[in-house]
Amino acid sequence: MAHGPATLADGWGKYISRWVFTTNHKDIGTLYLWFSFAMFIMGGAFAMIIRAELFQPGMQLIKPEFFNQMTTMHGLVMVFGAIMPAFVGLANWLIPMMIGAPDMALPRMNNLSFWILPFAFAILTSTLFMEGGGPNFGWTFYAPLSTTYAPDTVNYFIFGVHIMGASSIMGSINIIATVMNMRAPGMTYMKMPLFVWTWVITAFLLVAVMPVLAGAVTMMLMDINFGTSFFDAAGGGDPVLFQHIFWFFGHPEVYIIILPAFGVVSQIIPTFSRKPLFGYSSMVYATAAIAFLSFVVWAHHMFTVGMPIAGELYFMYATMLIAVPTGVKVFNWITTMYRGSLTFETPMLFSIAFVILFTFGGFTGMMLSIAAADMQYHDTYFVVAHFHYVMVAGAVFSGTAAVYYWLPKWCGRMYDETMGKVQFWIAFIGFNITFMPQHFLGLAGMPRRYADYGLQFADWNMVSSIGAFMYGGAQILFLFNVIRTIGWGKPTDDPKVWEGAEGLEWTLPTPAPYHTFATPPKIK
């Protein structure tokens, strides 16, 4: 290797410069992953505040005003700060190694797209300490609550969202450019690992919808500061227009979050089944179908807004269709396991939990697609439970699985398997204690984003809060296990790490050198 990265031994100055100016995909991947974990802890802390307040009926710890800021910030930080950067981090680390490329196609832009993120979140969270407080209108920021009726700090929120959007777009362009141009000779599209496929499709979704989000917040900015009335009925605008624009971004956004998770699970399950992924090409087509459908179903978030019945019917039918390609994926994962030779290391445990709990969230999603029933579910805890099953047990579980799966390759040390399994079981049980009762709460009539509730909801809320603290505790264990592995884990230099692992990244030495595939590998 020509030169290695600066380490602490070279002095703090050089060490810090390395991370600030780095154009190395592995360094940037690491930065993304640590940043996202920091955001995950922060968003988690907000969730703990929410659950502590909801532990009992009545306002005990915080006021409704701050409660609304917490629900809003929890959503924004988790979606834009924790989950999305986590998968971008994985993409940075893994895509070049998986397609036999030396680095990302646009390394300097890669650096930029990461380093503007901390500023975006510094701007966003600083509002919590300002007069008027942080954003308090929900992560969906429906106008006019987020325009005419918002605190002045909403302008910081808008600026923050713009920066995040720019970061995401740059990250996606980079991934598209890398995959299109930098595959090793012989690495045809239909030979790419599924993680790469899901990310390319995700990147196209991002490039398509982040500008729509930017448009929505710009229109808000105009309404608030420059006297326009896009979303103000009194000036001839329409608050419902905001929802259409938001969800035209928002629905693809939820698939942006889940598709890379599909990719991760599609790498891990074959490894621990010691058997190739079943139905590779149908997996690719199913992913593309889900991505396409994500553009044409947005108004199922708006069934109660008073759309004409033709609109309701169309969006209901289109939404139900999503079950078909999603079902294909689930069946493929299970058939991959069928007649395999299964072992249950931590990444596999998280992946299996992903399949079960994500599918469960898919079932409630199917129920939600039925407009007449959605009139009862809409904006209740049933919806909260649904999207936490797909976001937490979906995206977060698969992210955790990914870290355990590839961490030994990245740092050349094994994590503590027992601790990993303990973490898994605490997280799995805690998660279900938290969110399963929320289905009951929602069906019994508890709306979401409620700072306080009637006595009839007291019991399940208490159970849910206890589960949440448990799940939160599991994350501390996760952090501890990762740090312990990097610092003091048992060294390993087995390139494959896992007996059943297949793919180019496992042909590289362990730990992965700073520069890899300077000459492209030969693909059979």
Place this chain on the structure above:
Amino acid sequence: MLKRAQALFLRLLSPVIALAIAGNVSAESATRQLNMPQGVTEVSQAAYDIHMIMMWICTVIGVAVFGFMFYVMYAHRKSRGAVAANFHENHVVELIWTIVPALILIVMAIPATTALLKVYDTENADIDIKVTGYQWKWQYEYIGEGVKYMSELRTSQDEIYGRAPKGEHYLREVTEPLVIPTGKKVRFLITGNDVIHSWWVPDFGVKRDAVPGLFTAAWAKTDVPGTYVGECTELCGIGHAFMPVVVEVKEEADYNEWLAGKKAEAAEYASTIGKEWTFDELMVRGEEVYERSCAGCHQSDGNGITGVFPALKDSPIALGAKEGHIAVLIDGVAGTSMQSFADQLSEVDIAAVVHYERNAWGNDVGDITQPIDVLNYKQGQ
């Protein structure tokens, strides 16, 4: 200490216990409902039916899929000596599990469509009621009857903040419920005044967003008298959790009597408006109105919330001229969340609350604001 721990333990277990004694139909277990209510209208029944159909379909598919998965996880584990096969494709199976779910969906779409048509069947109503969402209360207007009133949370701030024990109907009680008769098709025309709210009565299967500048329609017809409680289901600011919906369904004769009473009330009110109120009468009524309509933002102690809702204690408006103070309530403050209360509070209530704000928490103006002052201001506009 041990007692407290024991009590906590029992509280934690109580949902489990409630499940165990679910057969026992006491009021207690009715509050621990787990499923969607069947409700009392055709629409709520339709929603419940399609919900149950979907749930059973999902349960059957779930049991089959997860059952197979658990079998695989048990039978094909390496520790039991399983050796991996090497197949990775089977077009026939893949085609089957694409087509079969699609067929199931098509079958499901039929009842789903029928149910939705029922929801949208808002024509030929007997009674029209306009429902307007305000931050944070509901206004009900019986179109063509000249009856219009606000319905606000009755639970006190003291109960919410734990300074008083919580009543049985905590957050489920309002000053005046919506009243509708049995056996009549009632159409709700729903809109919002400031931000978007959402009007939900689970037992009617009615949930519609209350969007400013837009009317949406929903309907209910029921034969079961009773009190039905619902909620606001669209985030609308700090009072979102504190604007319940309460609907009372009365037999037709009782409803007519009630409606006649409401009309008489309106006529009677017109005669009290000229009455001269005393300082203390106004303070008592003013405090009531303040707690209900103002304390959510400006807080019970008049200190507001820094940076969001201004303090009224020592505020130049409360200490300044009476007319200026009345103007804020009647006209609102443009570009802020201080809305106009002209349609929401009666002249008497506005006078009382202005009087209260000028003479409470150490604000010591000492003057008296009479309803006639408010009326004069309104007529002078």
